[in-house]
Amino acid sequence: MTGSPALMPEPAPIVACTISGDVQNFDLLIEDMEAELGEKWGDLSFDDAIPFLSQSDARALEFVAVALGAEDEDKLGIVGEIIRAANEKKVKVILVAEDLGPMALHQLLRLGADDFCPYPLPEGALHEAIQRVRKARPTTATIIPGSxxxxxxxxxxxxxxxxxxxxxxxxxxxxxxxxxxxxxxxxxxxxxxxxxxxxxxxxxxxxxxxxxxxxxxxxxxxxxxxxxxxxxxxxxxxxxxxxxxxxxxxxxxxxxxxxxxxxxxxxxxxxxxxxxxxxxxxxxxxxxxxxxxxxxxxxxxxxxxxxxxxxxxxxxxxxxxxxxxxxxxxxxxxxxxxxxxxxxxxxxxxxxxxxxxxxxxxxxxxxxxxxxxxxxxxxxxxxxxxxxxxxxxxxxxxxxxxxxxxxxxxxxxxxxxxxxxxxxx
Ligand SMILES: Nc1ncnc2c1ncn2[C@@H]1O[C@H](COP(=O)(O)OP(=O)(O)OP(=O)(O)O)[C@@H](O)[C@H]1O
Ligand SMILES: [Mg+2]
Incomplete structure (x- = not known):
């Protein structure tokens, strides 16, 4: 059995997750997540995200921050599925994207991502995005194209x-x-x-x-x-x-x-x-x-x-x-x-x-x-x-x-x- 630490139940309640190819490429995101949430967040790879989001415990999450670099253009398919899986569990999705083309961004927002921040993150951008998704009404699966x-x-x-x-x-x-x-x-x-x-x-x-x-x-x-x-x-x-x-x-x-x-x-x-x-x-x-x-x-x-x-x-x-x-x-x-x-x-x-x-x-x-x-x-x-x-x-x-x-x-x-x-x- 291959268990990723992120898939294991944590003693401290995890309220958010980053999802990326390698979170170490997004050190400003790590800093901002720590500033916002302390230790109450985890990290998932693209491949681990769907299995994680499909379990009932995922409902406890408030949001996921999906971080994409220019090299991740070929990951749009799986990111779309992650967005859908998150929407189903009423978990908000904040996209954090570096050099992502406008077409790709448009596509992901249409799929049901709730908010967007450019990367490198401008001062306070993640904080504001979190505030916005907290205020927004819950998403429903019915607005997701394809559902x-x-x-x-x-x-x-x-x-x-x-x-x-x-x-x-x-x-x-x-x-x-x-x-x-x-x-x-x-x-x-x-x-x-x-x-x-x-x-x-x-x-x-x-x-x-x-x-x-x-x-x-x-x-x-x-x-x-x-x-x-x-x-x-x-x-x-x-x-x-x-x-x-x-x-x-x-x-x-x-x-x-x-x-x-x-x-x-x-x-x-x-x-x-x-x-x-x-x-x-x-x-x-x-x-x-x-x-x-x-x-x-x-x-x-x-x-x-x-x-x-x-x-x-x-x-x-x-x-x-x-x-x-x-x-x-x-x-x-x-x-x-x-x-x-x-x-x-x-x-x-x-x-x-x-x-x-x-x-x-x-x-x-x-x-x-x-x-x-x-x-x-x-x-x-x-x-x-x-x-x-x-x-x-x-x-x-x-x-x-x-x-x-x-x-x-x-x-x-x-x-x-x-x-x-x-x-x-
Ligand atoms: N409670 C029971 N009483 C009588 N016969 C049983 C009982 N449970 C199972 N069997 C019989 O035991 C045999 C094996 O059952 P089954 O195929 O359900 O096992 P399995 O664990 O799925 O096996 P496999 O390892 O092949 O998947 C079958 O012939 C079935 O009819
Ligand atoms: Mg059997």
């Missing part, structure tokens, strides 16, 4: 205008049941309220298979693996809600699925920026975005972790799970990543009556110093049968104990988001 398509597509999919909840699922060892859990959770979420309360409209749910090499979501829903997925992932700069929507497949009119690509591709085909763009797009269009993660840790694992609300980690009651959990948590702690978002799910947990099994679960959680919040039962051969038939458990064996527990989880996750939505209104 209209998203609104439309969101409406087409019944988008709520809110950001969807990101729920990644990560199996800590091969074959542990991560894809089964992710697939059935996504399906149950897409069906919340169907039984019992017909008036309740189920949420819009999308399942992304990011286990790019051996992803089996398509198999578990009997869907094709599409070439358009590769095209989407190999050029995310060109991705919009339409191309994203076209790469999705609809399962039984309820669940949108992005399968893994048809061919086996290297895991580093996609960068953290690609994944951040993908997640940003998916969350704009859906209420819940469930992600099946590869069990390998990749550079974009932290991108997903940082943007997620909860991060489900699957383990079993065996030595390899225990050791892998230890390694995983240690790696996250070393990088100061938000490991507190992890929610441990014990799959094939011992039955209620299995007292020695219960004692082993207790010992496992004590020795790893983790809280196992969810225990899923062994669903027997019906589970593999459902997967082989390309059916969610509810369609193949609705009374299976694993299905019942996943359905309960989906219902309570949905209820939780409803409560939060009411609190936020």
């Amino acid at each position: 209209d398509g998203a609104e439309e597509a969101g409406a087409q999919y019944g988008g709520t205008g809110r950001e969807g909840v990101l729920l990644p699922v990560h199996g800590l060892a091969g074959g542990i049941g991560a894809t089964t859990f992710a697939s059935n959770l996504a399906w149950e979420l897409a069906n919340v309220g169907e039984e019992g309360n017909e008036k309740q409209k189920p949420p819009k749910v999308c399942l992304l298979d990011l286990d790019l090499q051996f992803g089996s979501v398509a198999t578990y829903f009997d869907l094709a693996r599409r070439d358009s997925v590769y095209e989407l992932l190999s050029d995310t700069a060109a991705m919009d809600t339409e191309s994203f929507g076209n790469a999705l497949q609809l399962y039984r009119d309820k669940l949108h699925v992005l399968s893994a690509p048809a061919d086996m591709l290297p895991l580093d085909l996609v960068t953290p920026t690609d994944i951040a763009r993908l997640i940003l797009t998916a969350r704009r269009m859906f209420d819940f975005v469930v992600v099946d993660m590869p069990s390998t840790v990749v550079p974009w694992t932290e991108t997903i972790l940082s943007s997620s609300q909860l991060y489900f980690v699957l383990l079993e009651l065996d030595m390899r799970s225990a050791q892998n959990t230890l390694r995983f948590v240690r790696a996250l702690k070393a990088e100061e990543l938000p490991y507190e978002k992890l929610r441990y799910v014990l799959n094939r947990a011992p039955k209620f009556t299995d007292l020695s099994g219960k004692a082993r679960v207790k010992r496992l959680s004590e020795s790893l110093d983790i809280k196992i919040e969810l225990q899923l039962p062994d669903g027997g051969p019906q589970v593999a049968e459902a997967n082989d038939h390309g059916l969610p458990l509810s369609e193949h064996a609705a009374k299976n104990p694993l299905r019942k527990d996943v359905m309960k989880l989906a219902t309570s996750l949905y209820a939780l988001t409803q409560v939060e939505a009411v609190a936020a209104d």
